[in-house]
Amino acid sequence: MTRFLGTLFSIVACGLVAAGCGSSNDSSSSSSSNTKTQKAAPAAPKKAGKTAAVSMKNIQFSPKALTVAKGTTVKWTNDDSVPHDVTKKSGPGPDFSSGSGNLAKGATYQQTLSTPGTIEYVCTVHPGMSGTINVK
Numbered sequence: 822m823t824r825f826l827g828t829l830f831s832i833v834a835c836g837l838v839a840a841g842c843g844s845s846n847d848s849s850s851s852s853s854s855n856t857k858t859q860k861a862a863p864a865a866p867k868k869a870g871k872t873a874a875v876s877m878k879n880i881q882f883s884p885k886a887l888t889v890a891k892g893t894t895v896k897w898t899n900d901d902s903v904p905h906d907v908t909k910k911s912g913p914g915p916d917f918s919s920g921s922g923n924l925a926k927g928a929t930y931q932q933t934l935s936t937p938g939t940i941e942y943v944c945t946v947h948p949g950m951s952g953t954i955n956v957k
C-alpha cells in the first residue's frame with residue numbers, strides 16, 4: 822500500500838510543478854486609438870469677388886503694372902522654373918509677402934487688395950523684378 826501512496830504523491834507533486842510554470846501574460850497590447858480627425862473641409866462658398874492674375878515669367882511680373890478695383894483678389898503664378906516671391910514694398914493697406922523666394926515653379930500666391938492707392942511690390946530674389954498695382 823505504501824508504494825501506491827508514494828506513486829500518487831509523485832504524480833500530485835509533478836502536477837503542482839507543472840501548474841507553477843504559467844506563461845507570463847504580457848498584455849501589452851498596442852493601443853491603437855487612432856483618432857484621425859480629418860475634417861472634410863466644407864466647400865467654401867465662393868464669393869463672387871473680382872480676381873486678377875499676374876504671371877511671373879522671364880524674371881518679370883506680367884503685367885508689370887496692373888489696375889484693379891478695390892476688393893479684387895490678385896493671384897500671382899510663378900511660370901518660371903526658378904523660385905520667386907511677392908513682397909509688398911510700399912502703398913496703402915496691410916503689408917504682405919509670400920515669403921522670401923518660396924514660390925517654386927507653378928506655385929501661386931494671392932492677396933485681396935481693399936485699400937485704394939498704388940502698391941509697389943518686388944521679388945526679393947531678383948533685383949529689378951518689381952510691379953505695381955493701382956487699386957481704385
Ligand SMILES: [Cu+2]
Nearest residue numbers: 905944946947
Ligand atoms: Cu524672382
